[in-house]
Amino acid sequence: MKLSRKNLNERLNHLYDVIIVGGGAGGLSAAIYLQRYNLSCLVVEKGRGRSFWMQELRNYLGLPADTPGRELLQRGQEHALSLGADYLRGYVEAVTEETTEAGKSFAVRVKIGKTDSIYPVFRSKYVIAASGLIDYLPRLDNMQNVYDYAGYNLHVCMICDGYDMNDKLCGLFVGSEASINTAFVLNWFTPYITVFTNGQVEVGSEMRQKLQDHGFPLVETPIQQFLGENHQMTGVELVDGSTVKLETGLVAMGSRYHSEYLKGLDLEWKGGNLVTDSMCRTSHPRIFAVGDLKEGLNQVSVAVADGTLAATAIWRDIRRSSPPRRWEQNLSIGAVS
Amino acid sequence: MKLSRKNLNERLNHLYDVIIVGGGAGGLSAAIYLQRYNLSCLVVEKGRGRSFWMQELRNYLGLPADTPGRELLQRGQEHALSLGADYLRGYVEAVTEETTEAGKSFAVRVKIGKTDSIYPVFRSKYVIAASGLIDYLPRLDNMQNVYDYAGYNLHVCMICDGYDMNDKLCGLFVGSEASINTAFVLNWFTPYITVFTNGQVEVGSEMRQKLQDHGFPLVETPIQQFLGENHQMTGVELVDGSTVKLETGLVAMGSRYHSEYLKGLDLEWKGGNLVTDSMCRTSHPRIFAVGDLKEGLNQVSVAVADGTLAATAIWRDIRRSSPPRRWEQNLSIGAVS
Numbered sequence: 204m205k206l207s208r209k210n211l212n213e214r215l216n217h218l219y220d221v222i223i224v225g226g227g228a229g230g231l232s233a234a235i236y237l238q239r240y241n242l243s244c245l246v247v248e249k250g251r252g253r254s255f256w257m258q259e260l261r262n263y264l265g266l267p268a269d270t271p272g273r274e275l276l277q278r279g280q281e282h283a284l285s286l287g288a289d290y291l292r293g294y295v296e297a298v299t300e301e302t303t304e305a306g307k308s309f310a311v312r313v314k315i316g317k318t319d320s321i322y323p324v325f326r327s328k329y330v331i332a333a334s335g336l337i338d339y340l341p342r343l344d345n346m347q348n349v350y351d352y353a354g355y356n357l358h359v360c361m362i363c364d365g366y367d368m369n370d371k372l373c374g375l376f377v378g379s380e381a382s383i384n385t386a387f388v389l390n391w392f393t394p395y396i397t398v399f400t401n402g403q404v405e406v407g408s409e410m411r412q413k414l415q416d417h418g419f420p421l422v423e424t425p426i427q428q429f430l431g432e433n434h435q436m437t438g439v440e441l442v443d444g445s446t447v448k449l450e451t452g453l454v455a456m457g458s459r460y461h462s463e464y465l466k467g468l469d470l471e472w473k474g475g476n477l478v479t480d481s482m483c484r485t486s487h488p489r490i491f492a493v494g495d496l497k498e499g500l501n502q503v504s505v506a507v508a509d510g511t512l513a514a515t516a517i518w519r520d521i522r523r524s525s526p527p528r529r530w531e532q533n534l535s536i537g538a539v540s
Numbered sequence: 541m542k543l544s545r546k547n548l549n550e551r552l553n554h555l556y557d558v559i560i561v562g563g564g565a566g567g568l569s570a571a572i573y574l575q576r577y578n579l580s581c582l583v584v585e586k587g588r589g590r591s592f593w594m595q596e597l598r599n600y601l602g603l604p605a606d607t608p609g610r611e612l613l614q615r616g617q618e619h620a621l622s623l624g625a626d627y628l629r630g631y632v633e634a635v636t637e638e639t640t641e642a643g644k645s646f647a648v649r650v651k652i653g654k655t656d657s658i659y660p661v662f663r664s665k666y667v668i669a670a671s672g673l674i675d676y677l678p679r680l681d682n683m684q685n686v687y688d689y690a691g692y693n694l695h696v697c698m699i700c701d702g703y704d705m706n707d708k709l710c711g712l713f714v715g716s717e718a719s720i721n722t723a724f725v726l727n728w729f730t731p732y733i734t735v736f737t738n739g740q741v742e743v744g745s746e747m748r749q750k751l752q753d754h755g756f757p758l759v760e761t762p763i764q765q766f767l768g769e770n771h772q773m774t775g776v777e778l779v780d781g782s783t784v785k786l787e788t789g790l791v792a793m794g795s796r797y798h799s800e801y802l803k804g805l806d807l808e809w810k811g812g813n814l815v816t817d818s819m820c821r822t823s824h825p826r827i828f829a830v831g832d833l834k835e836g837l838n839q840v841s842v843a844v845a846d847g848t849l850a851a852t853a854i855w856r857d858i859r860r861s862s863p864p865r866r867w868e869q870n871l872s873i874g875a876v877s
Contacts, residue, residue, distance in 0.1 A: 228601060231601055232601045232841060235599050235601065236599055238703075239598070239599055239702070239703040240702070240703070240728075241703065241706065241728070241729070261576070262572050262573055262576055262848075263602065263844075264565060264568055264569045264572065264612065264615075264616045264619070264844045264847070265600065265602060265603050265607075265612045265615050265616060266602050266603070266615075267615075267619075268619060268622075270602075275601065275602045278601075278602050278603075278604075279601045279602060282601070282604075282605060285605075286703075362852065365576070365577070366575075366576040366577070366578065366623075369578065387864060388859070390864055390865045390866075391577075391578070391859050391862075391865070392578070393865075394865035394866055394867045395867055396867065416866070417864060417866050417867065418866045418867035418868060418869050419867055420869075481818075481836070499818070500848065500849065500852060502845075502848050504569060504841075504844045504845045504847075504848045505845045505848060505849070507600075507601045507841045507844070507845065508839075508841045508842045508844065508845030508846075509845075510601070510841075511599075511837065511839050511841045511842060512837065512842070515699065515837060522725070522728050525728075527724060527727055527754060528727045528728070528730075528731035529727075529731055529753075529754050529755045530731045530732055530733065530754065530755035530756055531755060532755050532757075
């Protein structure tokens with residue numbers, strides 16, 4: 204059921220099989236599988252993750268290409284709730300290990316509400332970290348101007364949206380010198396690339412030469428604003444008043460992983476990603492990671508499969524440590540007649 | 541486009557980037573990704589694979605639980621076609637390696653039509669084996685009687701459908717002594733299990749004892765027919781005229797992999813499964829395997845992710861071996877104005 208301030212007290216003494224941090228594609232897929240394995244789970248979703256911002260899924264089998272990410276999330280939430288999952292809007296602040304008489308468990312502290320916040324603690328045997336990431340966007344004075352285009356024709360994922368940039372005039376918005384190398388992959392889709400540093404990146408002579416060799420202009424003047432209307436970006440105005448015409452854009456400024464709540468635990472990381480085995484188990488036997496937070500391709504389809512794998516591994520653990528169920532044949536249920 | 545006897549000649553001199561053997565969830569996901577990477581592909585689908593028989597998907601994020609497998613396939617086929625993929629109904633008989641002046645390629649021989657068959661040969665740089673498996677079903681005199689219930693409440697996948705067997709009177713239909721062990725996993729969902737050998741399995745004393753300890757009856761008399769109506773199986777009639785009441789059933793008789801066409805190639809196998817790396821690449825650098833044919837969980841979500849991974853790995857290969865695209869700035873397309 205949906206939990207809120209009003210009813211969450213009912214669950215404070217419940218030991219969930221699994222608490223899932225993040226209600227994106229990976230977390231919701233895990234919830235559906237867990238409930239179908241007769242395991243109990245709570246999904247805690249802070250809202251507005253990466254898939255929420257996707258205006259069109261484009262490459263997920265079974266859904267029309269123009270399905271918005273938020274529709275996938277809405278459907279998944281309803282599916283999980285219909286199977287008996289619990290779902291809570293809140294921000295997970297900390298996960299800590301506890302050992303009680305009942306065995307080992309996790310205490311998951313959640314912040315609910317931006318004002319008059321409350322901080323309930325829920326408990327589970329397993330944790331699935333499905334909290335993903337959020338992309339850095341160009342920092343402009345008026346951020347609404349960025350949000351007007353991000354996820355429409357100002358993209359953040361080349362694998363998802365490179366096809367829609369084919370042979371278009373494309374702005375590449377970078378946050379470091381290394382990320383300029385994205386241009387030399389993006390040119391698979393379009394060679395008409397202009398690189399924008401927004402005045403915040405020092406570019407060495409070697410990289411300047413490489414850009415010049417490819418014919419990709421480098422614009423180092425800070426950006427005043429994106430131009431366009433109806434969520435279709437048509438160019439960039441620079442602070443010196445000049446404009447650059449564009450038909451599409453790719454933001455390659457890196458991303459921030461939502462993983463602060465795991466920092467007190469001894470887990471193996473590779474950069475911002477959790478290292479996992481083939482079933483998405485981290486170096487802690489009862490903590491799993493799915494989707495963008497773990498190593499690998501950041502794609503909806505991969506996150507959905509990760510949720511399947513993590514839920515199945517947890518089911519195997521719990522099932523194997525549970526006593527077998529016998530058919531007590533003195534019950535009145537008939538067998539061979 | 542859809543290929544058939546009438547128009548396939550147009551493609552006989554085409555070197556596809558990828559030929560995908562199998563138009564199930566994994567193959568179609570790969571086709572969608574490949575086309576969005578601007579690569580060309582042909583999907584060859586023989587029809588009536590495992591997902592075609594699923595009456596309800598139940599656990600795939602984003603689609604209602606009662607969506608039939610064939611609807612997922614239909615949507616995926618339309619999606620891939622809309623992106624420019626080729627699609628052909630036919631049976632792949634053999635894949636062989638060729639070395640021509642243009643480099644290394646595969647020749648894929650397809651049988652089209654059950655009568656007046658023709659055997660065109662298509663060519664590609666890469667092959668994705670996505671041909672999956674088909675489950676063995678109980679062999680009865682009247683197979684239509686089996687098909688009436690298989691995929692409805694006579695299930696073939698415990699991970700998919702165990703939830704729908706919860707605490708029901710369940711028949712477990714086995715094809716070997718080892719597969720009787722399925723009962724000791726299935727009892728997570730229901731303890732009311734009757735095991736049927738259809739008179740075709742020798743059961744040793746140790747296994748008989750284990751079944752007795754769990755209270756699971758063993759029925760060794762051959763099956764005459766399934767009972768029921770409207771695709772809802774309600775029991776089994778044995779050849780001696782006795783009946784066993786059931787509410788659901790699980791067929792655990794193993795499955796046959798569709799992989800004969802690969803037998804001439806030197807690939808690493810583990811049982812019936814192809815061994816692959818984390819991107820679904822087999823031991824042959826230009827052959828990939830996705831979905832049920834590779835090791836791992838046989839789930840739609842996993843196959844869809846596999847298609848994503850294989851397509852992405854192939855794109856990386858082809859992109860890295862292609863010359864960079866430069867922006868010839870003497871073109872009339874404007875940059876900084």
